[in-house]
Amino acid sequence: MSKLDELINKLCPNGVEFKTLGELGKFYGGLTGKSKEDFNKGNAKFITYKNVYENLSLKIDVEDRVNVGENEKQRTLEYGDIIFTGSSETSDECGISSVLTQKTEEKLYLNSFCFFLRLNDKNLLNPDFTKHLFRSSNLRYQIGKTASGVTRFNVSKKAMERVCIPVPPLEVQCEIVRILDNFTLLSAELSAELSAELSARQKQYDYYKNLLLEPKANYKNVKMNDICDTITKQTGFDYSATIKPSLVQVKSADTLSFIQNKDFNGKMFNYNTDYYIPKEIAQKFPKITLNSPAILFSISGKIGNVGLFMGGKEAFIGGAICICKLKKDIEILPEYIMYYAQSKYGQKYLFKNIKASSHLNITVESIRELEIFYPDIDEQERIANLIENFDKLCNDLSEGLPAEIEARKKQYEYYRDKLLTFKELKAN
Numbered sequence: 001m002s003k004l005d006e007l008i009n010k011l012c013p014n015g016v017e018f019k020t021l022g023e024l025g026k027f028y029g030g031l032t033g034k035s036k037e038d039f040n041k042g043n044a045k046f047i048t049y050k051n052v053y054e055n056l057s058l059k060i061d062v063e064d065r066v067n068v069g070e071n072e073k074q075r076t077l078e079y080g081d082i083i084f085t086g087s088s089e090t091s092d093e094c095g096i097s098s099v100l101t102q103k104t105e106e107k108l109y110l111n112s113f114c115f116f117l118r119l120n121d122k123n124l125l126n127p128d129f130t131k132h133l134f135r136s137s138n139l140r141y142q143i144g145k146t147a148s149g150v151t152r153f154n155v156s157k158k159a160m161e162r163v164c165i166p167v168p169p170l171e172v173q174c175e176i177v178r179i180l181d182n183f184t185l186l187s188a189e190l191s192a193e194l195s196a197e198l199s200a201r202q203k204q205y206d207y208y209k210n211l212l213l214e215p216k217a218n219y220k221n222v223k224m225n226d227i228c229d230t231i232t233k234q235t236g237f238d239y240s241a242t243i244k245p246s247l248v249q250v251k252s253a254d255t256l257s258f259i260q261n262k263d264f265n266g267k268m269f270n271y272n273t274d275y276y277i278p279k280e281i282a283q284k285f286p287k288i289t290l291n292s293p294a295i296l297f298s299i300s301g302k303i304g305n306v307g308l309f310m311g312g313k314e315a316f317i318g319g320a321i322c323i324c325k326l327k328k329d330i331e332i333l334p335e336y337i338m339y340y341a342q343s344k345y346g347q348k349y350l351f352k353n354i355k356a357s358s359h360l361n362i363t364v365e366s367i368r369e370l371e372i373f374y375p376d377i378d379e380q381e382r383i384a385n386l387i388e389n390f391d392k393l394c395n396d397l398s399e400g401l402p403a404e405i406e407a408r409k410k411q412y413e414y415y416r417d418k419l420l421t422f423k424e425l426k427a428n
Contacts (some may be wrong), residue, residue, distance in 0.1 A: 004175045011169040013314050015425035022161030025119040025330075026077050029368055034066060042066040046109040052083050054395045056131040056184070057101040058108075066109055077108040080127045082117040082134060087154045089262055089301060090274065094147035095155045097134035101127040115157060129173035133165060137413070141378045150244050150275065151260060151319045159273035166422040176419050183415060187408045194405050205394040206344075212383045213343040215373035224295075225368035227332060228324045232287050233299065233364055235419070239319055242284065247275040256282050259290065260318040261298045264307035266338065266391075269315070277316045290315040293334050295324040295341065300361040303354060305349050309340040332374050335384040340372050 021027075031046065039046075041288075042065025051059055068074055077083070077100050084255060085096045110116060119125060133139060146159035156232070168176075215221075224231060234243065255276035263270040278396070283291050291314045298305035300320035309315075317323050326334055353366040370420050374380060 004172070004179065007169070007175055008171050011172060012422075012425070015423035016166050016168040016172075018164050018166055018424050020161060021117055021163045023164065024121075024124070024165075024167075027115055027116050027117055027157045027160060029115050030112045031066065031074055032112065034112065038067040039065070042177075044107055044109055047077065047083065047114070049111050049113045050113050052085050052098040053096050053229070055098050056135060057128075057322075058098050058106055060100070060102055060106070060108060068107075068109060069292055074109055075306075077110055077116065078118065079103045079179070080119060080122045080125070080130075080404045082119075083110060083114055083128055084116065084155065084160075085347045086113050086115055087149075087152055088147075089152055089260060089396065091147040091149070091153045092140075092322075093141075093146045094153050095143035097139075097143075097159070099127050099131040101131060101132070103342055115155075117160075119198065121292060124167060126170060126177060126313075127186050128171040128177040128181065132416055133295060133420055135416070137417045138421070139163070139165065150247060151239075161243040166420070166424070168422060179419060180330055180412075183412050187412050190408060191405050201394055205390050208338070208390055209342075209387055210344045212386060213340055215345065219260075219373045219375050221371050221373045222332065224324055224370045224372065225369065227327055227330045227337070227372075228295075229327050230287050230362060231322065231324045231368050233322050234285075234288050234317060234319050236319075238285065242281065243277065246278055249275060251276050254279055256289070257313075257315040258318050259296075259321070261300075261302040261305060261320055262311075264296055265305060266342070267308050267310070269307070269309065269313075271315060282316045285316075287325070288317040290317060290323070293326045295326065295334070295337055297322040297324070297341070297350070297362070297367055299364070299367070301361060303362060304350055306338055306346070308334055310334065320361075320365050322362075324367065331377060332372065333377070333380045334382055335388070336374060336380040337372055339384060339387050340374070341370070345373070346370065 004153040019068045039427070044066055045060070045062060046064050047058055047060075047062070048064050051062065051064075060292045079100055079102070081100045083098050083100070085094065088094045088096075134143075143155070143160070145162065147153040147155050248255065251257075251272075255278055257271040257273045258275040258277050259273060263273055290309050291311075293311060294309045296307035296309065296317070299319060326337075341350075349370055350362060350366075353362055354360050355363060373384075
């Protein structure tokens with residue numbers, strides 16, 4: 001019998017108490033009333049959305065700063081606070097958690113796109129226990145149910161109050177932490193080695209790709225606007241008035257896939273999308289229907305993502321995507337356009353033209369002005385073929401590494417979910 005089994009048999013043989021988050025604490029938002037300038041020369045640390053999303057435990061040794069006035073009323077994070085991301089493009093990725101597991105005297109502010117739960121009794125739950133608990137499958141399922149939306153999902157704090165969690169004795173929590181922390185340490189070490197190898201290969205691929213696409217003195221140049229029949233995006237009015245009300249979640253012969261940012265990358269397209277649009281509605285918007293060769297740009301969210309649609313399966317473009325329908329008989333290969341836009345030369349232009357609003361974005365007008373530098377058609381074909389071969393070789397060589405990392409991750413998730421599944425204590 002393991003030490004954990006002994007503790008459970010001794011301390012909670014009949015099960016453990018379950019409580020809702022609303023019973024355990026109160027939810028609070030992050031920073032309020034901040035402008036872009038406040039993040040340029042800040043005087044206090046703040047926790048980013050990415051920090052929360054990527055880490056079980058918050059990283060507090062960070063360089064991210066925000067300007068906070070001496071008499072400004074802003075909430076700061078405390079040891080044991082459980083932080084959640086507030087929104088995402090899919091409900092499955094909403095409410096991703098991270099926990100402040102270190103004690104610090106330094107004031108830590110939270111970005112406005114996240115919120116946190118502060119426990120009424122900080123001695124009830126071990127922060128290192130909650131960091132694993134809130135990433136478990138059962139909790140992720142419950143939290144996913146609190147999100148609503150269509151192209152972007154937002155978590156409801158009111159619904160989060162109804163999420164229910166087990167509260168085992170502290171000794172049981174500590175033993176689970178010991179087991180899972182050892183497991184994650186070993187997995188992290190292996191993943192770091194494998195990721196470093198994968199990263200080295202990707203850098204080598206990127207280096208040769210950029211070398212091949214470097215503009216030469218004898219190259220011609222053309223703007224996207226000159227080689228496209230239309231360059232446009234879905235409008236907010238069309239989406240709210242017509243498109244959004246018509247979206248369905250069941251695929252049929254009378255619908256088209258509703259392509260979002262996460263559904264394309266390069267030549268790869270996912271047609272098993274979250275939503276589908278009736279063909280009769282799509283016909284009203286021919287400019288944003290994918291039915292002829294087109295270059296796609298993510299202009300919000302996954303900025304810098306570029307796709308190439310060469311025909312075949314018809315689809316419909318969602319929000320945050322700029323669609324550039326190519327003219328016929330142009331002297332530049334669609335594949336070359338895509339590779340150039342993906343290269344450091346195209347990416348530099350895209351990121352230089354990011355506009356700040358409630359969300360970072362690139363305008364359609366900026367895409368129209370993107371210049372493509374290109375050689376003669378034979379050289380384009382040679383370069384495109386070389387890059388495609390590099391891409392295939394890199395993916396083939398790298399296939400085993402992500403698979404090994406994923407296997408370790410699934411192994412941890414299996415034991416985590418098993419250890420964090422408790423029998424509920426029934427009231428007498």
